[in-house]
Amino acid sequence: MKKLHLLAGIIAIGLASPATAHISPPGNPKPERLKADVEKLVSFGTRHTLSSATDPKRGIGAARKWAQGEFEKIAKACNGCLRTELLERNMSGPRIPNGVNIVDVLAIKPGKMGWDHVIIIAGHIDSRVSDVMDFTKDAPGANDDGSGSALVIEAARIMAQQPQTEATIVFALLSGEEQGLMGGRLLAETAKERGWKVSAMLNNDIVGGTVGTDGRKVDNVVRVFSEGIRASEDLAGQMARRNSGGEDDGPSRALMRYADKVAATAYPDVTLDVFGVRRPDRFARGGDHLPSLELGFPAIRYTVGVENYNQQHQDLRTENGIEYGDTVDKMDFGYLAKVTALNVLTATALAEAPPAPTSATLGGAVTSDTTVKWDAAPGAQRYRVYQRPADAQDWTFVRDVYGTETVLDGLIVDDHFVGVSSVNAKGAESTITFAGLPPRR
Numbered sequence: 001m002k003k004l005h006l007l008a009g010i011i012a013i014g015l016a017s018p019a020t021a022h023i024s025p026p027g028n029p030k031p032e033r034l035k036a037d038v039e040k041l042v043s044f045g046t047r048h049t050l051s052s053a054t055d056p057k058r059g060i061g062a063a064r065k066w067a068q069g070e071f072e073k074i075a076k077a078c079n080g081c082l083r084t085e086l087l088e089r090n091m092s093g094p095r096i097p098n099g100v101n102i103v104d105v106l107a108i109k110p111g112k113m114g115w116d117h118v119i120i121i122a123g124h125i126d127s128r129v130s131d132v133m134d135f136t137k138d139a140p141g142a143n144d145d146g147s148g149s150a151l152v153i154e155a156a157r158i159m160a161q162q163p164q165t166e167a168t169i170v171f172a173l174l175s176g177e178e179q180g181l182m183g184g185r186l187l188a189e190t191a192k193e194r195g196w197k198v199s200a201m202l203n204n205d206i207v208g209g210t211v212g213t214d215g216r217k218v219d220n221v222v223r224v225f226s227e228g229i230r231a232s233e234d235l236a237g238q239m240a241r242r243n244s245g246g247e248d249d250g251p252s253r254a255l256m257r258y259a260d261k262v263a264a265t266a267y268p269d270v271t272l273d274v275f276g277v278r279r280p281d282r283f284a285r286g287g288d289h290l291p292s293l294e295l296g297f298p299a300i301r302y303t304v305g306v307e308n309y310n311q312q313h314q315d316l317r318t319e320n321g322i323e324y325g326d327t328v329d330k331m332d333f334g335y336l337a338k339v340t341a342l343n344v345l346t347a348t349a350l351a352e353a354p355p356a357p358t359s360a361t362l363g364g365a366v367t368s369d370t371t372v373k374w375d376a377a378p379g380a381q382r383y384r385v386y387q388r389p390a391d392a393q394d395w396t397f398v399r400d401v402y403g404t405e406t407v408l409d410g411l412i413v414d415d416h417f418v419g420v421s422s423v424n425a426k427g428a429e430s431t432i433t434f435a436g437l438p439p440r441r
Contacts, residue, residue, distance in 0.1 A: 123148025124177035147208030184288025221305030244436025
């Protein structure tokens with residue numbers, strides 16, 4: 001792998017991409033530190049959600065306690081710039097028939113806007129073997145999802161050294177993913193109950209491998225999954241999006257495009273490319289970002305470019321010369337460092353920018369001009385208006401506007417799509433909000 005020069009990547013971003021200009025230089029994620037963290041997680045034997053919560057050496061309780069300790073070390077090193085919190089709730093479901101205490105481990109870096117602008121970087125700390133109910137066998141969970149957990153901790157180390165941003169950053173290690181997305185639901189519901197305005201949830205699940213089941217190697221691609229039609233929209237909202245042609249432009253899809261733009265400018269030599277998958281998650285499968293989508297929060301999932309299914313949800317064994325099991329030796333920590341860097345860059349860019357406008361609407365039926373209106377966003381100095389032909393996917397910048405309305409002269413609304421982003425005084429830019437018809441009530 002080429003050595004990553006993130007500072008140079010950020011300089012390139014500042015020159016080439018207004019969406020990610022002016023973000024603070026992070027440090028380099030360290031492959032050796034990521035490996036050490038994954039090895040430590042594996043050393044707890046199993047991190048199954050139903051395993052011991054009290055054993056000091058084995059089980060999910062010991063893993064969570066260690067992770068909380070790592071967050072506390074980071075907080076101490078940055079003179080208290082982070083605070084840790086445990087979210088706890090007794091939850092039950094088909095895979096937890098008798099109920100269990102689900103615990104999410106959080107590290108929170110407060111932003112200037114408090115809870116009015118929140119960025120979440122998440123991974124799940126629990127693991128499993130072939131039988132999802134078996135909590136006694138060793139379940140290393142190195143890639144699924146020791147990789148995402150190590151990424152979250154490393155991102156916290158790096159971003160703790162940055163100046164305070166506009167957004168509050170939440171680093172989240174979630175429990176109960178394998179038992180039904182329990183930790184993701186606990187986090188999303190807590191955010192809703194507390195009134196957090198979540199601008200982005202970046203979920204990292206299986207982000208540390210580069211060799212697929214069929215032997216192919218993909219070390220320069222990370223898949224990013226995003227929803228189109230929003231799970232949180234009622235029928236009226238879905239129909240308005242359909243009638244506006246905005247099926248490909250919900251907040252989650254805008255977040256995926258934002259991450260793609262960051263990757264393209266941070267890695268101009270294509271050492272890591274975002275492959276944007278236009279579905280909420282892998283086919284017939286799910287992850288901890290889905291509860292956030294159900295509650296209306298923009299969320300995406302990062303996953304390796306190619307998966308090895310022999311190393312997911314498997315008992316440790318060898319059959320017919322094939323090794324099964326999710327172990328450290330099957331991982332690529334140089335690749336994991338690149339995905340970590342992309343998370344840090346994307347989260348930093350979003351955190352230094354204001355939130356996107358919550359909504360934008362179009363007018364201009366049966367005229368040759370298009371009127372665009374949008375909601376004011378806190379912290380925005382101005383707004384950036386984009387357009388694209390109705391048969392294109394890429395936005396074209398139109399103009400900066402210092403109010404919340406503009407007229408695009410000579411733009412026939414039938415043939416174009418329009419979007420609006422927020423820009424602050426430093427030039428940091430949000431994701432793009434699609435402008436469409438308001439829902440009919």
